[in-house]
Amino acid sequence: MAVIVLAGMIGAGKTTYTTMLADALGTTPFYESVDNNPILEKYYEDPKRYAFALQIFFLNKRFKSIKEALYHKNNVLDRSIYEDALFTRINYEEGNLSSEELDLYLELLDNMMEELDGLPKKGPDLLIYLRGSLQTHLDRITRRGRAFEQIDQNEGLLAYYTKLHSRYDDWFKSYDKSETLIINIDEINLDHEEDRQFVIEQVGAKLHHIDNLPFK
Numbered sequence: 001m002a003v004i005v006l007a008g009m010i011g012a013g014k015t016t017y018t019t020m021l022a023d024a025l026g027t028t029p030f031y032e033s034v035d036n037n038p039i040l041e042k043y044y045e046d047p048k049r050y051a052f053a054l055q056i057f058f059l060n061k062r063f064k065s066i067k068e069a070l071y072h073k074n075n076v077l078d079r080s081i082y083e084d085a086l087f088t089r090i091n092y093e094e095g096n097l098s099s100e101e102l103d104l105y106l107e108l109l110d111n112m113m114e115e116l117d118g119l120p121k122k123g124p125d126l127l128i129y130l131r132g133s134l135q136t137h138l139d140r141i142t143r144r145g146r147a148f149e150q151i152d153q154n155e156g157l158l159a160y161y162t163k164l165h166s167r168y169d170d171w172f173k174s175y176d177k178s179e180t181l182i183i184n185i186d187e188i189n190l191d192h193e194e195d196r197q198f199v200i201e202q203v204g205a206k207l208h209h210i211d212n213l214p215f216k
Contacts, residue, residue, distance in 0.1 A: 001073045002027075002207055003121065005066075005080035007172070008130030008185075009165050011137040011144065016190055017130060017183075017199070018078035024200045030065045030077040032058075044148040044157075051096035055088045055105055063112045070121040080124070085109060086171045090164060123177040125210055128203065131172075132185035134165045181206045 004021060006014040015031060022029035039057050043050040062081040069075040085106065092102045116122060138161065141149050151158045172180070181202065188195045 002126065002210075003069050003073060003075050003077075003124040004126045004128060004203070005069075005077045005082065005124045005178075006128050006130060007080065007083050007175075008132075009137050009168055010149070010161065011140040012130035012132065012185060013140060013190070014078040014130060017128070018076050020190065020196060020199070021128075021203060022076040024203075025074070025076065027074045027076060028072070030069055030075055032061070032079040041148045044154060047091065047094070047096045051091040052101045052105070055084070055091065055097075056108075058087075059084055059105070059109065059112070063115075066116065066124075067119065070116065070119045070123070073121050077124075080127070081109075081112065082127070082175060082177055083171060086167060087164070090160075090167065094160070094163075125178055126203070126206060127175060127178050127180045129168075129172050129180060129182045130185050131168070131182050134162060136186050137161065137165060179206065179210050 002025070004025075006012075006017055008014055018029045018031065037057065039050055039054045043054040059081065062079065062084055065077055066081050069077055088097065088102065088105050091097045092099070097105075138151065138158075141151075141161075147153060149157070151161070172182075183199060183202070188199060190196050190199070
């Protein structure tokens, strides 16, 4: 049994990878809520008004998901609580959150992480970082077609995506909750069977290395 979490910037393909790996593992995927998120589109329209509400919404949903995943011990999550603070800090730096809101968020996050430490399984077995160039992420955001994510409809979005992308490697270097694996998404096209098999084999080899975890 294994708990795998996907990490990566907006447009990395986390949902697609989650579906593929959950199928290969024969396990349950956990997906981040976008279509049922009542705040996300409002945030893109007015980040200063909705940033704190959005971060609390995501924190709550991701805490629930990681608790369920760690309890059942055999899941794939397309986003986790571990990288959530990165988005919150950038919102603070952009002036979308007050220092009081940031402190409240971080205190709440710390309390949640202490709760996770009390579970039978204290963290995921593997975090997979979907790493690519900024242009790859922008191309995928364009193809995905969510209007509120498009840079041609929001002049501040390109700067936001650029800053977020520039910070992900540092976030990844600081991550210490589990073993990790980097997938270079610039070189992978999951529409091709050979690329899908390559990713599955890489993950399978990594899981085998981590305490001989089973993988189909």
